[in-house]
Amino acid sequence: MKVAIVHRVNPGEEDNLEELAELCRTAGYEVVYKLKQVRLPHPEYNIGPGKVEELREAVRKLTVDKVVFENELKPVQEYNLAKKLGVQVITRTQLILEIFSMHAHSLEAKLQIKLAELKYELSRAKEKVRLAKKGEQPGFHGLGAYEADVYYDEIHRRIVSITKKLEAVKKHMDLIRLERKKIGLPIISLTGYTNAGKSTLFNLLARESVEVDSKLFTTLTPTTRIVRLGGKPVFLSDTVGFIKNLPTQLVEAFYATLREIALSDLIFLVVDISEPLEVVRRKLDTSLETLNNIGAFNVPKIIVFNKIDLADSIDLNSKIDSLKISMPWVAVSARYGWNIEKLEKAVSSMLRDFVRINVNIPYSESLSKLLKELYDKSKVINIEYGEEYVSIDAETTLELAEKLRKTSLQYKFKYM
Numbered sequence: 001m002k003v004a005i006v007h008r009v010n011p012g013e014e015d016n017l018e019e020l021a022e023l024c025r026t027a028g029y030e031v032v033y034k035l036k037q038v039r040l041p042h043p044e045y046n047i048g049p050g051k052v053e054e055l056r057e058a059v060r061k062l063t064v065d066k067v068v069f070e071n072e073l074k075p076v077q078e079y080n081l082a083k084k085l086g087v088q089v090i091t092r093t094q095l096i097l098e099i100f101s102m103h104a105h106s107l108e109a110k111l112q113i114k115l116a117e118l119k120y121e122l123s124r125a126k127e128k129v130r131l132a133k134k135g136e137q138p139g140f141h142g143l144g145a146y147e148a149d150v151y152y153d154e155i156h157r158r159i160v161s162i163t164k165k166l167e168a169v170k171k172h173m174d175l176i177r178l179e180r181k182k183i184g185l186p187i188i189s190l191t192g193y194t195n196a197g198k199s200t201l202f203n204l205l206a207r208e209s210v211e212v213d214s215k216l217f218t219t220l221t222p223t224t225r226i227v228r229l230g231g232k233p234v235f236l237s238d239t240v241g242f243i244k245n246l247p248t249q250l251v252e253a254f255y256a257t258l259r260e261i262a263l264s265d266l267i268f269l270v271v272d273i274s275e276p277l278e279v280v281r282r283k284l285d286t287s288l289e290t291l292n293n294i295g296a297f298n299v300p301k302i303i304v305f306n307k308i309d310l311a312d313s314i315d316l317n318s319k320i321d322s323l324k325i326s327m328p329w330v331a332v333s334a335r336y337g338w339n340i341e342k343l344e345k346a347v348s349s350m351l352r353d354f355v356r357i358n359v360n361i362p363y364s365e366s367l368s369k370l371l372k373e374l375y376d377k378s379k380v381i382n383i384e385y386g387e388e389y390v391s392i393d394a395e396t397t398l399e400l401a402e403k404l405r406k407t408s409l410q411y412k413f414k415y416m
């Protein structure tokens with residue numbers, strides 16, 4: 001789908017077209033035309049009437065399907081523009097909502113985004129219906145038959161119903177998070193700016209998915225897997241990407257979907273290192289700031305510089321040097337699986353709650369269950385089946401170590 005993008009700035013203000021174009025690409029649009037105008041807002045169109053004509057010409061010539069404004073538009077401006085241009089007109093807020101709903105996989109995230117959409121619509125509902133009655137045009141279709149109050153009430157009703165659902169889902173998710181904690185596997189969250197390659201890395205690492213029994217499975221959501229990193233099983237979660245200058249109406253919904261990051265034991269902060277240094281720096285700063293805002297300040301982090309297949313190596317080293325990173329970092333290519341073993345090594349050395357155990361466990365009825373759990377949750381280094389007992393050498397969680405200790409004849413452990 002082809003789009004034209006527009007930003008009207010007040011005198012002395014800088015435009016944000018580059019980032020808007022990037023957001024459009026993330027949403028799957030092809031940007032074929034950019035328009036910037038310096039002036040104070042025009043009441044009818046936001047941009048000036050002359051610029052509207054220019055834009056209309058471009059829309060026609062380049063067969064543009066949609067126009068995206070960086071500026072917030074009043075319903076009347078959106079209406080006038082759509083009518084003049086003959087195509088749908090949306091704003092940055094709506095674009096980001098589109099991106100979020102494409103990338104939200106969990107039920108909680110989906111409901112949060114639906115709620116944000118409805119709240120946005122509610123604030124514009126009455127005026128939209130009034131305008132829609134004046135005539136049919138793109139983006140307002142189907143509204144014509146509504147009475148303003150009926151439409152408003154309808155949206156309000158849906159907001160109430162989704163809020164209720166969300167409460168229930170939140171409670172359920174809190175239980176699941178508690179269960180995950182109880183299982184004792186470390187939780188790792190994949191975070192980072194939108195388009196950094198989080199999901200690509202997630203899919204790569206999830207190829208090593210551990211087969212889990214149904215009880216473990218209930219603690220998983222579509223974007224959480226139990227995977228082995230450096231031989232150790234961990235919960236790995238993919239998350240929605242960060243974005244700079246989030247429209248204020250979306251901040252709450254967005255942060256809510258990111259709450260669980262603060263509960264992780266380790267954070268991967270994925271950064272696209274193939275971009276120009278200034279862009280890398282800006283996105284890294286935004287990401288770190290977002291992590292602080294959601295309360296993940298104290299969670300250990302590994303910076304994962306991604307897409308090194310696109311950067312040449314001299315450039316890469318000087319780039320990373322000049323970022324002056326004070327955290328552990330690894331440079332990888334998620335697409336080609338380069339340096340993933342380095343990432344795994346870094347993870348192993350940072351997850352301290354694993355212990356090395358040497359135990360002898362006598363044969364009993366519960367042994368096979370225990371061994372299954374051992375294989376699910378640990379890195380088994382050596383196992384020998386003796387006549388009276390099984391000798392196990394493994395790296396595992398403190399919880400499971402404790403369980404094994406209770407049934408063992410001989411027990412040794414050390415922190416890793």
Ligand SMILES: Nc1nc2c(ncn2[C@@H]2O[C@H](COP(=O)(O)OP(=O)(O)OP(=O)(O)O)[C@@H](O)[C@H]2O)c(=O)[nH]1
Nearest residue numbers: 103194195196197198199200240241307333334335
């Ligand atoms: N060349 C190259 N491209 C990559 C690499 N990793 C990811 N990509 C591409 O980068 C784009 C974004 O990747 P995603 O994994 O969807 O990024 P994301 O961080 O999950 O994005 P959001 O979910 O929007 O936050 C895709 O087109 C990927 O194919 C890499 O190592 N090298």
Ligand SMILES: [Mg+2]
Nearest residue numbers: 103198199239
């Ligand atoms: Mg993703």
